[in-house]
Amino acid sequence: MELYFFRSKLLNTVLYDGSAKPVYRTETPHRAFKARVTTIFRSPANQAAQRSPRMWGSTGTRSPNMSRVHGEESVAQIEWHEYRQSVFVLRGESRRLKQYMPKESLLRSRRAFIASNGQSYVWSTGAFSTKWKLKRNDGSGVVVARSHDRSYGFVKQAHDAYLELTAEAVPLMDEIVMTFLWVERRRRDQEKANSTAG
Numbered sequence: 725m726e727l728y729f730f731r732s733k734l735l736n737t738v739l740y741d742g743s744a745k746p747v748y749r750t751e752t753p754h755r756a757f758k759a760r761v762t763t764i765f766r767s768p769a770n771q772a773a774q775r776s777p778r779m780w781g782s783t784g785t786r787s788p789n790m791s792r793v794h795g796e797e798s799v800a801q802i803e804w805h806e807y808r809q810s811v812f813v814l815r816g817e818s819r820r821l822k823q824y825m826p827k828e829s830l831l832r833s834r835r836a837f838i839a840s841n842g843q844s845y846v847w848s849t850g851a852f853s854t855k856w857k858l859k860r861n862d863g864s865g866v867v868v869a870r871s872h873d874r875s876y877g878f879v880k881q882a883h884d885a886y887l888e889l890t891a892e893a894v895p896l897m898d899e900i901v902m903t904f905l906w907v908e909r910r911r912r913d914q915e916k917a918n919s920t921a922g
Contacts, residue, residue, distance in 0.1 A: 725894055727901070728886040732874065734905050735762045739887075748901055749796065762802045764902055768795040800902040804909075814902060825903060828861075835907055836861050839896045847907045856907060858893070858900065868893040869900055871908070 727747055731737040735752035745767075752762040803811040809821040828834035828846055836846040844861035845868065858869040867890070874885040893900055 725889045726886045727889065727897070728884040730884060732885065734909055735760075739901065747897075750905065760804045762804070762905065763798055764800040764802075764898070764905070765796040766799045766898065768797075799898045802902060802906055810906060812902060812906075814899060821906075825906070833907070833911065835903070837899070837903055839899050841896065847903060849907075849911065854911070856904065856911075858904075866892075868896075869904075871904065 726742050727739045728741070729737050729739055735750055737750050738746050739748040739750075740746050747767055749765045749767065750762055751765065752760055754760070799814070801813040803813070805811075812819050812821070812824050825835045825837040828836050828848075834846055834848045836844055838844050845858050846861040847856050847858050849856045854871075854873055856871040857867050860866045860868065869887055869889045872883075872886050872888060875881065875883050887900070887904060889897065889900065
């Protein structure tokens, strides 16, 4: 299964499937002098695919509109902090970053978490890569999800950035989307800091 990101702004976007059916929506209101909170909403299972003129985005891919969907459900939140640990809320349970998703390596971008199926998974990316892989954290090397950058269609077919999920990952989508948003947002923050420092 693929989950496409309608916008590059991960914290305010819609994630949709291959038939342009909205699956998730992220919303992060601006809050002056307070920690920003990203809420992840899941669309109802029976939500129809979008058939509006906005179906075709600038990349030529089908894209849903950004409006709220009747019956959507809040499934997770991330409370972002600059100088303290982020806080994750999933199914009503609140956990701090070091408790929920500790860093696995000082030298590489690796963050592990234990999913609701009891299995430990780890997000990792190469030193000069923008693509993430989610693997079982048991030494098997089994990849259950991976990210793909946006394509503008110069070499291959145009598409929005997306997460590719295996059958094992589909029941864990709430957790995977939440943790991916965190690791990718922090990677982008670090990339931006490095470019301004240099």
